[in-house]
Amino acid sequence: MYQVAMTWENNTFHDILHLNCTENLVEGKTYEYLRKVGSELSTKYTHVMKTDDDSFVNIPGISFENLSNLALLQVVYEHRKQNGFYWGTTWQDGRWPAEMWGSGYILSMDLVKWISESDIPPRDQVGYEDLKVIEWIIEGGVDYHRFINITAFAGYPWPELGDYEYKQENEVRAFDRWTLVTHPLKEDFMWIETADWYLDLKW
Secondary structure, eight states: HHHHHHHHHHHHOOOOOSSSOOOSBEEEEEEHHHHHHHHHTTTTTTTEOOOOTTEEOOOOOOOOOOGGGGHHHHHHHHHTTOTTTTEEEEOOTOOSOOOTTTEEEEEEEHHHHHHOOOOOGGGBBBBBHHHHHHHHHHHHHHSSSSEEEEEEEEBBBBGGGSSSSOOOSSSOBBBOOOOOOOOOOHHHHHHHHHHHHHHTTTO
16 A cells, blocks of 8 residues: 555655665664765755654745744754754753754754765764764854754653653653644554644635
8 A cells, every 4th residue: 555655656756766775763864864865855845844744844934023933844944044044953851062953853854965076974984963964064064044943843742642652852742733743653543643733724
């Protein structure tokens, strides 16, 4: 069923990018993704979002109030002219550098192109993929506009209902219209419940 759905998606929208690497967490998968996007698609898009496959991304909506209360498309629009734009969340323990946790983060295309061309990422790939991204950018001195927005990223509120209970990444809970990413949705029922709630929103 997965293969059928993937084939339909790509035949319809032609938007699936295949990477020449095996699935991994600490051996450069995210570098391969950003490298390919930066080298092949830098003139087609202005921003790139990296997110995990157990994250639901809430895209619609518009608000001009403040940076911590913006729908996803509005975040990109408000900062469309900023180079070195790096926006997302971080883990609750306040680690440094404050990487944009794997649930999701946005990079302006100049950063993605820099990652694809710089000699820093290829020689420093081993380690947690999202932490490596911010380490590269800091080392390269290109983190000009870096925003951490914990309030827009929620953890699924009832992790104990799954096969195992996982640690919440922060105290934000899902099912609010301004929650942009909900993660981690480890079970099918978690994904369906979250998608049903957000897709039913009337903007």
